Amino acid sequence: MSIRVVKEYERAVIFRLGRLLGAKGPGLFFIIPFIDSFVKVDLRIVTADVPEQRIITKDNVTVGVDAVVYYRVMDPIKAVTRIENYHYGVLMLAQTTLRDVIGQVDLDDLLTKRDEINKRLQDILDTLTDAWGIKVTAVTLKEVRLPENMLRAMAKQAEAERWRRARIIEAEAEKQAAELMAKAAEYYEKHPAALVLRELQTLIEVSKEKNLIVVTPRSSPIGEVLALAKAAAQSPPGQQAE
Structure with a gap:
């Protein structure tokens, strides 16, 4: 009855006739039966x-x-x-x-x-x-x-924020595209032949769709090129070589 043991992570706070003696442990310690009492305390987290x-x-x-x-x-x-x-x-x-x-x-x-x-x-x-x-x-x-109403409000706020970012990105893209198109227009104005080549490239891309009919005015540069090509195709063999 006088022998007590506490583990490594424990301590025993001993009282003798109600007065504090101190803490014992870990390991073996002795108490006086019916006179001493102790409280075991765990030191772990x-x-x-x-x-x-x-x-x-x-x-x-x-x-x-x-x-x-x-x-x-x-x-x-x-x-x-x-x-x-x-x-x-x-x-x-x-x-x-x-x-x-x-x-x-x-x-x-x-x-x-x-x-x-x-x-x-x-x-x-x-x-x-x-x-x-x-x-x-x-x-x-x-x-x-x-609360549920707060969750819905936060979801709407997040959705609105994403829409705002998407519109800003789209506007930035439009701005950059407009700046590039303005530079391209200035270049085409200085080099008309480049504009004709661009029109030809566009017609080639459109002609890939065989069920489409492309109509170009004869007064345009590309119309003049197509007219000359058609005339050359319909001329006699001798004139075609010339």
Whole structure:
């Protein structure tokens, strides 16, 4: 009855007739039966699941936020003597701190700056639990639940933003095409033969569709070229060679 053993990751806080003697472990230690009592404390990292909290953000949007808190006992004597149930205390403190911090940020910051919010929550909890001998190692937001009407509004906003980008890209393309066409027009004005060659190339591309009839005015340069070609084809053999 006087021999006790605690594991490597445990400590035993011993009381003798109600007075604190200290912490023992790991390994073997002795107590006086019926006079000494002890409380076993686990020093491993504990995962505390913070249930979903309905919170109103700074811009008056109701969201549901849940989180996970990772902590460990650094001083087993403080964890036993300073607070009745340190696990329950950390959990309740995490809930109230989560509500306070989320209530001070906008919805956009809540969705885009999670790392900063996690760090802020960890610093606040670590400071408050230091007197209990608790070290908060990390705080992570698990999920942010939004109302259905807010989800639809955000979807419409994202769709409108994509349409805006598409129109801007299309306008930029039209601008670049217009600048290139203006340069091409200046070049064709200085070199009329290039314009005729371009018209011939266009006719060649159109002629690939055999069910189309292309009509060109005779007064145009390409019309004159086609007329000369037709006349050459209908002339006598001697004149064709000439």
